[in-house]
Amino acid sequence: MTFRRSLTRIAAAAAALCSVLAVAACGGAHSADADGLRRVTFMLSWAPDTNHIGVYVASNKGYYRDAGLDVDVVAVAQSGAEQAVNNGVADFALSNLTNVGIYATKGAKLKQVMQVQQKTSAIWCALASNTAIQSPRDFDGRTFATFGSSESDAVVRRMIETDGGKGDFDKVTVGTSTFATLTSGRADFGGFYSTWEGVQAKMNGPELRCFTEPDYGVPGNADSIGVITSDRLIDDDPDLVRRFVQATQRGYLYAYEHGDEAASILVHDAPEANLDEAFVKESMQTIVDGQYWGERKRIDDGDLVFGAIDYNGTQSYFDFLAESDAYADENGQVVHQAPQSRDLATDEFLATDTTDKQ
Known part of the structure; x- marks a missing residue:
């Protein structure tokens, strides 16, 4: 998923x-x-x-x-x-x-x-093996695995800016899955859900480093x-x-x-x-x-x-x-x-x- x-x-x-x-x-x-x-x-x-x-x-x-x-x-x-x-x-x-x-x-x-x-259960993650990304500001200048949603763009930009970044990132359209897009190297970070993909990563890998919206300036549910x-x-x-x-x-x-x-x-x-x-x-x-x-x-x-x-x-x-x-x-x-x-x-x-x- x-x-x-x-x-x-x-x-x-x-x-x-x-x-x-x-x-x-x-x-x-x-x-x-x-x-x-x-x-x-x-x-x-x-x-x-x-x-x-x-x-x-x-x-x-x-x-x-x-x-x-x-x-x-x-x-x-x-x-x-x-x-x-x-x-x-x-x-x-x-x-x-x-x-x-x-x-x-x-x-x-x-x-x-x-x-x-x-x-909210949304989490925004990079592979844990990608040590260059330690917080949302590190999404700056990197590639987002997206489905083309202006909503997701707004969320990611707000998280980066709240963490002290500029909010500038490239995008690539997800293929078969966000996991596959990240592990292939086509993108550096993407969106998941803690209650589903987060569980999948915990049980079966790949290990992720994730950040939640409320912690980085995105209001509400x-x-x-x-x-x-x-x-x-x-x-x-x-x-x-x-x-x-x-x-x-x-x-x-x-x-x-x-x-x-x-x-x-x-x-x-x-x-x-x-x-x-x-x-x-x-x-x-x-x-x-x-x-x-x-x-x-x-x-x-x-x-x-x-x-x-x-x-x-x-x-x-x-x-x-x-x-x-x-x-x-x-x-x-x-x-x-x-x-x-x-x-x-x-x-x-x-x-x-x-x-x-x-």
Whole structure:
């Protein structure tokens, strides 16, 4: 796997520009199956991984059936999960609030209805064997393995400048993977995720030297991963949205409390991904230990609703991107006004009391 954020947030958005507003009619009706369950489509954002694990757990544990739903988990469309939801091809998808903001500047009508990840897991790394890079300022004048995202450019530049560098770097487009691009010598540094590629490097190599965004001046939560749907579905069938969101909320919360079991469910129920169970368990352990899905004490004490939207953290990141000229409209023109997180997300469908729901 490679640095998925750049692909899903920027590259897919650019590829979908010409048709992002074309609303398909196929998402308008939800028929019932032979058991009387409402059929719902959930689209992956990439290959199945621990970001998606709560959906697999909710299906395996019967939470969707309990909610009267028959959920079909489908592979991501070539144009991206966001466009598929906007066009009515899928009812729900895994994405993040940053993606919703990027698509909103192009005219899409999407909303995040549950935010699983509460803090960024992005890491910016060089091979540990590259001793010339000891901190982000050493990225200056070197080559960045990129997917062509203006968002990633803005993040890297801010980290370099905060560390006392100029923010000047060359770029090369990633080939098969960021790991391969670095080990081949085509690039000096690239972006990964601590909860996935970071685990891969720890278990199997290559050894990395990494730096995190919050330590070097990037504000807010860049990785607000969660569930999105369309404004249209919210308006047409809010009860369906509520049932799906709360069943999915149960699945992710169960995974947060039973990481090893959840990992086994993902490996068994997503055989097409050919996942190594020990690796997936370590990924879940990293998520739990790092409290990426929320501080456990606050969740247990009822001070934090699991899946709640971090409006302030995401808005800080949106404002940073707008200041960095990272937004563009459907015509490719720079948009200086930051999207507003409170217009693009809602907590209204979450269950506020998750006690004894597992």
